[in-house]
Amino acid sequence: MKNGTRTVEEETNKQSRSPESIAADAVKGDVIGSTAYSQRFVLNCLIKLTDVENVESASEFIEKDLCTMWDMTTEKDVSKFLIEHDAVEIFNAILISSNNNRLLEVILGTVSNMSCHKDVTVDIKQKRAFAVNIFTHLKSADPLLLVQVLRFALTIIYNDSTDMNFWLACLRDGDFPSSLRFILENCANEDVLTNSLETLNCICSACNDDTKNTFIKLFIDEHFVTSLLTGFQEILNCIKETSSINKETEERCYVIFLAIIWAVINFDECLPLFNEESNEKLFTHANMIIETAWSNENDGILDIMEYVTGISSALNFPFSNSSIKICVTFMRVWKDLIDSYDNKINSDFEDPDFIDNMKKEITPVLTNYFVRIVKLWPLEKVNELFKDFETKHVFKLKSSIEECIENKIVDTYYADVCFTLIESINK
Template sequence: MKAEQMEDAETQNQVAGDVIGDTAYSERFVLKILLKLANLDTLKEDIKEKSFEDDICILWDMTTEKDVVLFLQKHEVLKLINFALPVIETSRIVEIFIGIIGNMCCQKEVVNVLMKMDDLLAILMCYINTDDSLVLVQLLRLVSSCLFLANDEEIETWMNLFATVEYSSALYFILKNSSHKDLLVTALENLNTLCSYCNTEKFRTKFYSHFVVEEALDCLTAAFTEITVNRKATCSKSKLERVQIVSLQIVLNFVGFENSLEMYESSKDNVTTLINIILRYYEEKLIVNKEIDSDLIDILVSTNTIVDALKITGSPENYFEPTYNMWNATSSIMKTDKDGSSFEENDKEELKDFIAKVRNPLAMLMCYYLANITEDNFYKVFEVVETIYEEVASWVNDEPLETNMSQRVTNYRTRPKD
């Protein structure tokens, strides 16, 4: 073998021995960063260098790879970050390190280790009171990632941490006051995660005592309105729909307690606005854009639960009108091929299945409204829907609601004529 070939082979072997797992990333690159973190005497100067920020940004990207995460864990990077964070005063560097931990917490092994590091958890949770939006985004992501993989013992730890740092107050302050779109979206996702993993039978009492407060729904709807109305033009379709679904899920969680009606009486108008925005969006999607979206079924089911829990009626424009319009759209699709031809991208069986599933919650929502509005308003609204009432009523499967509606309709039809 020629000298040049031997040198190339040696270089290739060195490169192959330097990579992390099955990735193309360099062990030496990572170890160089870890050595800097380990030396607190020089770290303060290192973090002032642009090259240091660039390197840890690359490391942040690298932590989407499991092999890199396990390599970092092998070298106890959480301990190094724990020692380093107290001396770091630059928000950008703090953001990156919390982001790195957040990415690493997508692996259960890392969550297990982190949950035993009381000092690091305490340091991290203190950042909930920072005014830096980007740091908050990463912290909320980290908390959500940990909750996804947490067992009961770890959730207990989180609930205690939340109480210690008054996490709910900070989270609700963000939702109510921030205008940073990414932070608001992340905060909504975080609150939804809290509802999913902490509002369970075992932790329901603690969840209630810490998170279920009078201002909760007002803060939620403030964030929802900021994103879906004020920042709508900057949101992708998928993000906008995700925010709508998540927000409705959160409301559903908060109205599921015995005293919800009393606690959230002053929030009914805001919740009604939220429902109206969501239903109007899906009304346009179905009627104007001719799009079949199965999410509408769950949205209507959730809306039924919410309006019943909070006893919401109000103006027919709030939720009766869009519901009525969507009902008529489903009727048109069922009756004529012509009306359904715009849905040609959907299989006919899929259309039939969608209509069969969506008509019950549509009917329930319309009838709930009719059963609970004032007598004068009932007469005005029923005149509009009288021709389809029997068909709508046939889809209602709630006996008390059926009885109430039947009595009101009988009274209407037998009333003395002027």
């Protein structure tokens, strides 16, 4: 084109193009970024959403078009396109005025998908009132809606964990902490409870020395441990009664529960929250988790045992019925490691590599645990616990202690007492 007019050659080329070629260019001009999704479709959805009253009763539009747009937001280009066309303002107006839980669920699910993209997280962060509004919906009684609120909190904080002061303030203004505590204490829906644990763990993990005090002020009170134990017990009830939680999710819940306890117990201000009654429940759960993970040959057993050992240490290895059961279970694991490693052919474990992988990692954890209880527990009870150890188990323990001392994993202060016990067992 020259001076605003087409050349004869350009006109000829245009007229000679096939209808298919022209249509292809038209479609290409309608796609969003590098995706195959239509700009026109998304814009039509946004336009219809501005008429909240009609949208609330348009179930076909919600179930078909909006759910399609929800799926589309797994693509970053689509999420960015929505941000660029004021979707946040439109979504926020719906969250404020709509009473249609299904519509709210779809909108929140769409925003949760959008927040999975770090670039979009930055954009959403600029709309603070929108984020706070989402957090207020954790007061809803609709389980599906609650799951999406929790997903949003999890993804947005995970993607922007370096600014926890900002997000803790948003959570506070949305009354998120008290709503989460209410869920843990009263909810019986497994999806809501498992997502609650995931989100709480994410928040705990993101807090550091600078944000610790704010986190404690918002989330931790005298009922926190009881609330957490109640929520976890309800998850166990769901697993037992319905079996609808798959094994991977179940095992993930176990690890997250212990991770939350471990994170909280490392705050000195929180130690007084753990009393004799709560410790008994905690260690009962912990023993069940270890037994289940070991029986299922779960690769997460190392994390589980490290958490349990760390929690026990933080509480100064309390001596109780439940902690004794943990010790017995640890001893069973130790014997299984030694026996199965020495006799792989006749091992009861389905995965022949499981013992090889676990022995090197778990042995120091168990050794550290054993030498501590020998020092801190009544000697008579310790002797009784160790009586089922055969000579080879005792010999391996002694070798492991020596190795752990060399690698500075075990304090010689505790090891000397354990050596004395080993010598008495050998006699």
